[in-house]
Amino acid sequence: MPIKVFVQTYGCQMNLADSEEMFLHLSARGAVRTDNLDQADAVLINTCTVRDHAEHRALSFLGRLCKWKRQNPQRIIIFAGCAAQRMGKALQKRYPYLNIVSGAKEIEHFDQTLDKSGLFSPAATPAAPQAALSAYVTIMRGCNFNCSYCIVPSVRGPVKCLPAQTILQDATRKAQAGAKEITLLGQTVNAYQDGSTTFADLLNRVSEIPGVQRVRFTSPHPIYFTPQFLAAVKDNPKIARHVHLPVQSGSSKVLQEMKRGYTREIFLEKVRALQVAGFEISTDIIVGFPTETEEDFAQTLSLVDQARFTAAYCFKYSPRQGTPAAQLPLHSENVLENRLSILLNKVRGLAEQAYQRQVGTVQSVLMETPRKGRSSSNYWVETGLDFPVGSVVSCKIERAEGTLLFARNEHD
Ligand code: SF4
Structure with missing residues (x-):
């Protein structure tokens, strides 16, 4: 019987890719994937430590697995990725039922980690990708x-x-x-x-x-x-024709204190050059960095107006232990909440405006379901006719409703 593995990933796309890579090594040892935790023989948790919250969620899931493991002590728990790297050996002390800890720097050698554990057999028949x-x-x-x-x-x-x-x-x-x-x-x-x-x-x-x-x-x-x-x-x-380009702040002073390596002017110059070349831009913004004043925050709001982002993912600043900024005094939760809500109000309409700008254009759409796909610049498009999933269809955009474009196929 193959070992059934439940994979739980926290964090960014890089973590999703790392989970896939780690799972490939597991499948080379005969493991198959399951979405049912109760039926799983092993759990792979790939963690994120960029924000405190993501780390807590992973640790809380790990805590809940104590009971799952007690039901069958043969079950295997693998804790991998950035939080595993940050917390290291302390993890096994705190969670003695953990079988394997593999930090983010060790992902390239995950196959050796598995073999060293003696819990997986490299001789098993690999499952087809x-x-x-x-x-x-x-x-x-x-x-x-x-x-x-x-x-x-x-x-x-x-x-x-x-x-x-x-x-x-x-x-x-x-x-x-x-x-x-x-x-x-x-x-x-x-x-x-x-x-x-x-x-x-x-x-x-x-x-x-x-x-x-x-x-x-x-x-x-x-x-x-x-x-x-x-x-x-x-x-x-x-x-x-889409770039997700994190800006983090619209104030050159804060950008310098964040050590981002560019000013507001340089960022806007890059955005313009990309837009002239046909790229649509989305971004990430941190509000309430410790040194951010009301004037700095106003600069962020004005940058959002100027950059014509298609979307902006906004986060309240949260300190990470061991980083230089963690030494700085924090804004009150009130200030953070207030600035975040002002920024969210501003960005809320961005996507809708961006979708409206697409009306009348011709887009090439990669079909992800028979009737729906994503354009090159990352807009969801409803084609109105069925097309094979995976095909690329040229569509004229007729109207936008919320965050969906409706198209008439060029050959209608
Ligand atoms: S560029 Fe800055 S924010 Fe991005 S991963 Fe590197 S240090 Fe972190």
């Missing part, structure tokens, strides 16, 4: 920045780019298993460089893999968007 329309491919790990609020560099270490050949093989394997859309992942994904292979080269080469219809990437850093990058990708329609 499952086809997914959209697949993640990690191209780099770690980060060379030291944003003053961020714990990632200390848990994931400095940047390590994977060899281009390895990435192309991974993307090819996923395309052969049925993926039509490949998303390249890295903490500062557009800083990728392997010898003479740049990030733009990599995007173009992945787009040439048979079966790949669209290539996306996340998360880029503003400073790596250069005119050379835009020139290298501008004629490739398979590279999605």
Whole structure:
């Protein structure tokens, strides 16, 4: 009987990709996936430590597994990822029923971790990989920045780019298993460089893999968007016209205190250049950084007006132990709540306005269900007619309702 594994992932897309990679090593040892915890023989928890809240959720799930394990002591619990890296050996003391702890820096050697544990047999028949329309491919790990609020560099270490050949093989394997859309992942994904292979080269080469219809990437850093990058990708329609570009603050003073490496003016310049090249931009914003004044916050609101984001994910600042910003005095919860609600009010209409701007345009839509798909610039489109899932359809957008576009197929 194969070992049934329940996978629980917290955090970002990189973590989802890491969970897939870890699961591949488990399936090479005969494991299969289950969505039913009660029927599982093993649980893989892949954790995030970027925010306190995500770490607490993972630990609370781990706490609940105590009873699950008591029902059958043969069951296996694997705790992996960023929180595992941060908390290290202390975890096994606090949760003695944990079988394997594997930090974010050890993911590349997860196969060896499994073999060392003696709990999985490498000789078992690997399960066939499952086809997914959209697949993640990690191209780099770690980060060379030291944003003053961020714990990632200390848990994931400095940047390590994977060899281009390895990435192309991974993307090819996923395309052969049925993926039509490949998303390249890295903490500062557009800083990728392997010898003479740049990030733009990599995007173009992945787009040439048979079966790949669209290539996306996340998360880029503003400073790596250069005119050379835009020139290298501008004629490739398979590279999605959407960039999720975290800004974090609209005040140059706060950006400097955050050590983000750019000013408000530089960020807006990059946004304009990307928009001229046809990219739509979404972003992340932190409100209530310890040194943020009312004037700084007003700067964030005005940047949101100027940048014409399609969406903005807004977070209250929360300190992470061990980061330089954690030493600074915090704003009161009232200030945080107040600023967040003002910002959310402003961004609430962004997506709807962005959807309205699409009316009258022609979009190429990758079908994710027979009638619904996503455009290159990441809008949901209802096609009105049935098309094969995974096909790319050219559609004229007739109207927008909330966050959905309605199209008339070009051949109607
Ligand atoms: S760029 Fe800054 S926020 Fe992003 S992972 Fe690196 S240190 Fe953290």
